[in-house]
Amino acid sequence: MAEEAKVFGAWLSPFSGRVEIALKLKGVDYEYFEEDLSNKSSLLLKYNPVHKKVPAFVHNGKAIAESQVILEYIDETWNNSPLILPKDPYDRAQARFWARFIDEKLMPTLWKVFWGCEDHEKVKEEAKEHLETLENELKDKKFFGGETVGLVDIVGNFIAYWVPRIQEASGLVLLTEEKYPKLYQWSHEFENHGDVKVKLPPSDKLLAYIKSRLEGVSTSK
Structure with missing residues (x-):
């Protein structure tokens, strides 16, 4: 099954930058959507309705918010090296x-x-x-x-x-x-x-x- 990953972020945000770094480390291809934080897209609000902030991460149609939560999800989903969290x-x-x-x-x-x-x-x-x-x-x-x-x-x-x-x-x-x-x-x-x-x-x-x-x-x- 083809994996589909999307990141809704902002170039100036260290929080969405975290997600992009993790995906790069893991070698995961993804589609990036740049958000105007003064005029947030309907998709961002749809995928992160609670906080209404970047980043929002969408994997095979399922949305995840909060950068640290997303980092752990990426590590568990693509469990190849390098690991983001230690095994111990x-x-x-x-x-x-x-x-x-x-x-x-x-x-x-x-x-x-x-x-x-x-x-x-x-x-x-x-x-x-x-x-x-x-x-x-x-x-x-x-x-x-x-x-x-x-x-x-x-x-x-x-x-x-x-x-x-x-x-x-x-x-x-x-x-x-x-x-x-x-x-x-x-x-x-x-x-x-x-x-x-x-x-x-x-x-x-x-x-x-x-x-x-x-x-x-x-x-x-």
Whole structure:
């Protein structure tokens, strides 16, 4: 039976980028639909009626939402190497834990730091603590799962690729080689991984978007 996979995403979204990276790693062909997030398509709203966000993943007519859920589905459906989650139950649980840490703790804090909030210094210190925690978890591994890109790396794509460009655009620098040498090296390894690199948005295009977004934030204050 022919497999039919579709991704509804946005080039600027690290969340839909996760799904494309996973599919590329697995060697899965898919059809991509670019969404205008200010004017979402009827198909996106149909396939993700609860959150009404990208990404939405459709496999043989069945829709799945939420990037981490989609990543696990891809790993279980196309269970060839490389595996996105480890085989060992404990290691799988740890990978899920750190992926949730990134989504529930680190990313929201970084978002507040870069896009502004009332208690800025307090939030910045919190972000530094979360980065330190992730730095310590990486230890001396090339990727969070070892020698190959896995769940935590893919979920951390925002830290590896988006954050350096937000820093360049904003002038506010948190992730440095001096402060977080392991995370800094990991970000370069991840960004330059062959299957990852081709699914990341063009650096100049992303940087221009971030600059325009930051200008919009500053003029609205």
